[in-house]
Amino acid sequence: MRTESILLTGGLGFIGSHTAVALKNHFKQIVIIDDLSNSVMNNYYRLKSLVGDCLILYKADIASQNVIDKIFLSHNIKAVIHYAGLKAVGESIIFPAKYYYKNVYSTKLLFEVLKKNKITNLIFSSSATVYGKPLYLAIDESHPVKAINPYGQNKIDIEQMIFNDPYFQEQCSVKILRYFNPIGAHPSGLIGDDPKGIPNNIMPIILKVATQEHQELKIFGNDYQTHDGTGIRDYIHIMDLVEGHVKALDYNKKGIIVFNLGTGKGFSVLDLINTFQEVNKVKIPYSFVERRSGDVDMVFANPDRAKTTLGFEALRSLQSMCFDAWNFVKKK
Numbered sequence: 001m002r003t004e005s006i007l008l009t010g011g012l013g014f015i016g017s018h019t020a021v022a023l024k025n026h027f028k029q030i031v032i033i034d035d036l037s038n039s040v041m042n043n044y045y046r047l048k049s050l051v052g053d054c055l056i057l058y059k060a061d062i063a064s065q066n067v068i069d070k071i072f073l074s075h076n077i078k079a080v081i082h083y084a085g086l087k088a089v090g091e092s093i094i095f096p097a098k099y100y101y102k103n104v105y106s107t108k109l110l111f112e113v114l115k116k117n118k119i120t121n122l123i124f125s126s127s128a129t130v131y132g133k134p135l136y137l138a139i140d141e142s143h144p145v146k147a148i149n150p151y152g153q154n155k156i157d158i159e160q161m162i163f164n165d166p167y168f169q170e171q172c173s174v175k176i177l178r179y180f181n182p183i184g185a186h187p188s189g190l191i192g193d194d195p196k197g198i199p200n201n202i203m204p205i206i207l208k209v210a211t212q213e214h215q216e217l218k219i220f221g222n223d224y225q226t227h228d229g230t231g232i233r234d235y236i237h238i239m240d241l242v243e244g245h246v247k248a249l250d251y252n253k254k255g256i257i258v259f260n261l262g263t264g265k266g267f268s269v270l271d272l273i274n275t276f277q278e279v280n281k282v283k284i285p286y287s288f289v290e291r292r293s294g295d296v297d298m299v300f301a302n303p304d305r306a307k308t309t310l311g312f313e314a315l316r317s318l319q320s321m322c323f324d325a326w327n328f329v330k331k332k
């Protein structure tokens, strides 16, 4: 019988909830701490219907020391995936101090608890944002990091906190996962990307246009050096992304290692819209507006390290990402 449990900080969010489903049969208990700042209780009820009784929720901020201590006292936590944090790039430019506190300082507190409780298997959710403006493509993990906004700097600061800590270097297996652009949803349609307020990422905005909550999609820039003038990104299906987490958890070699999680293929904003329209037979009206400062022509991963070291490859198509994302919204 399994005796070990895992803690997912921010586990009610987009990526954490899909991971919880993927880990269902891997742990005795899947314990989530989430303050619901970007999720709602309905996410929990839907997730519970997929994961069952092994899912346990603590509604709290990761900075609540008494709650975190209680979690480690009450459950046999052996691994931690740290997702909790704020992720809106634009908001991070307006409120950099809030982002520093919520992302970097809260993580520092969390890491102290992990060390106190001798956690030896840790995954940290980083982002391809850390690479800034690409110096070359495809971006491998050796590409220099250089933040172009406070959110990206938060991720770099946390990565540095990990790299500089002897505990993480010597006694722990830490996997820093730099995600490219996760989209899509669980095929059941029960969970998906459902941010509170006005969405920041492209797929949730496309979905709001598809449901006619938003009139049209504003595309930032049509004069990039790409085949159709719109920016190219590396979209990865959320189900692939979480499979990458499962493989990373199983990889238990001591030390700190960084993995890109992407497909290695780039699609433009117009490719994404056209695919969404074709697959789902829904119209997405759009118009072009000025470029956003800091946006770059093209970003895509070199995913080779994850393939050779973890045996992980993201294979789901853009069609299936678009289909599953819309399926989630239709079933909501």
Ligand SMILES: NC(=O)c1ccc[n+]([C@@H]2O[C@H](COP(=O)([O-])OP(=O)(O)OC[C@H]3O[C@@H](n4cnc5c(N)ncnc54)[C@H](O)[C@@H]3O)[C@@H](O)[C@H]2O)c1
Pocket: 009, 010, 011, 012, 013, 014, 015, 016, 033, 034, 035, 036, 037, 038, 039, 060, 061, 062, 063, 082, 083, 084, 085, 086, 087, 102, 106, 125, 126, 127, 128, 179, 180, 181, 182, 195, 201
């Ligand atoms: N989604 C992406 O495109 C993307 C890309 C790169 C990196 N990431 C990173 O992956 C992680 C998860 O992203 P996501 O898309 O699932 O985000 P999300 O906002 O959907 O999920 C984050 C969850 O954490 C919770 N949370 C936030 N701050 C908290 C705190 N202080 N204490 C407890 N809970 C807290 C929120 O309520 C939410 O449920 C984040 O760290 C994000 O920066 C996401």
